[in-house]
Amino acid sequence: MDSLLPSARETAEMILLTLARAEENGATLTRDGLARELNVSSALPLQSLSAESLIALDATGTLSLTPAGRERARALLRRHRLVERHLTDVLGLDWTRAHEQADQLEHTVSAAEEAALSAQLGNPDTCPHGNPIPGTRAAAPTAARSLAECAAQTRGVIARISTETPDALRHLATLGLLPNVAVVVENQAPFGGPVLVRVGHSHYALGRDLAARIWIDLNR
Structure with missing residues (x-):
C-alpha cells in the first residue's frame, strides 16, 4: 500500500x-x-x-x-477518531461536521502527532459520536443493539451513533437522540415501516436505515 x-x-x-x-x-x-x-x-x-x-x-x-488488515484498519480508525475529538473538543467544530473533516486530515497525521493528540485530549475512550477509539479500554458494549433490532418496550441508553452523514447527525441532534441519552422503543411498524421511539416526553418515528445506525446499551 x-x-x-x-x-x-x-x-x-x-x-x-x-x-x-x-x-x-x-x-x-x-x-x-x-x-x-x-x-x-x-x-x-x-x-x-x-x-x-x-x-x-x-x-x-x-x-x-485479514488479521493484518484489521490491525492496520484499527490504527487508522484510532487516528480518525482522535482527530474528530480534537476538532470538536479543542477547535469547537460541530460534531455533525467532525467526521468529514477528519476524513481529510487523518491521512497527514504522524504517529508522534497521534500520541500528542491523545495526551492533549486526556486519552479519550470514544469519538464524539460514542464509537470506541481502538487502543483504549473502551469497546462497543456487548449488550448493545441497534434500535432497528429492538423489540417493543426495549429500554436503553444510546451508546453510539454509527452514521457519518452530516444531515442525519443534525436531524438526530434536533431530536435529542445523542450519546448517553435514554430512549424507549415503543413499537416496530410492520412491513419495513418506521421505528417508533420515545425520548423523555417526546415521540418520534425513525426510518429503519437511520434506526439501524443508533445503538443502545441495554444494561444502562
Missing part, C-alpha cells in the same frame, strides 16, 4: 476504514457495494490491499479484513 500514489493510498486507507466500520456494526460489504459507498472506480487500491494480504474476497464477492 505504501507504494501507491498518495491519492490511491488514501483510497486504500478509506477502504480499510470502511470495512472496519462495517465489521464493527456486524455488517459486510461486497466489492460492488464498497465501490458505490466510496464512489471508487479504480481496482488498483483493492488489488494492492489484496496483494499485501490486508483484505480477502470470497466467492460471493464479499470483502473482509
Whole structure:
C-alpha cells in the first residue's frame, strides 16, 4: 500500500476504514457495494490491499479484513477518531461536521502527532459520536443493539451513533437522540415501516436505515 500514489493510498486507507466500520456494526460489504459507498472506480487500491494480504474476497464477492488488515484498519480508525475529538473538543467544530473533516486530515497525521493528540485530549475512550477509539479500554458494549433490532418496550441508553452523514447527525441532534441519552422503543411498524421511539416526553418515528445506525446499551 505504501507504494501507491498518495491519492490511491488514501483510497486504500478509506477502504480499510470502511470495512472496519462495517465489521464493527456486524455488517459486510461486497466489492460492488464498497465501490458505490466510496464512489471508487479504480481496482488498483483493492488489488494492492489484496496483494499485501490486508483484505480477502470470497466467492460471493464479499470483502473482509485479514488479521493484518484489521490491525492496520484499527490504527487508522484510532487516528480518525482522535482527530474528530480534537476538532470538536479543542477547535469547537460541530460534531455533525467532525467526521468529514477528519476524513481529510487523518491521512497527514504522524504517529508522534497521534500520541500528542491523545495526551492533549486526556486519552479519550470514544469519538464524539460514542464509537470506541481502538487502543483504549473502551469497546462497543456487548449488550448493545441497534434500535432497528429492538423489540417493543426495549429500554436503553444510546451508546453510539454509527452514521457519518452530516444531515442525519443534525436531524438526530434536533431530536435529542445523542450519546448517553435514554430512549424507549415503543413499537416496530410492520412491513419495513418506521421505528417508533420515545425520548423523555417526546415521540418520534425513525426510518429503519437511520434506526439501524443508533445503538443502545441495554444494561444502562
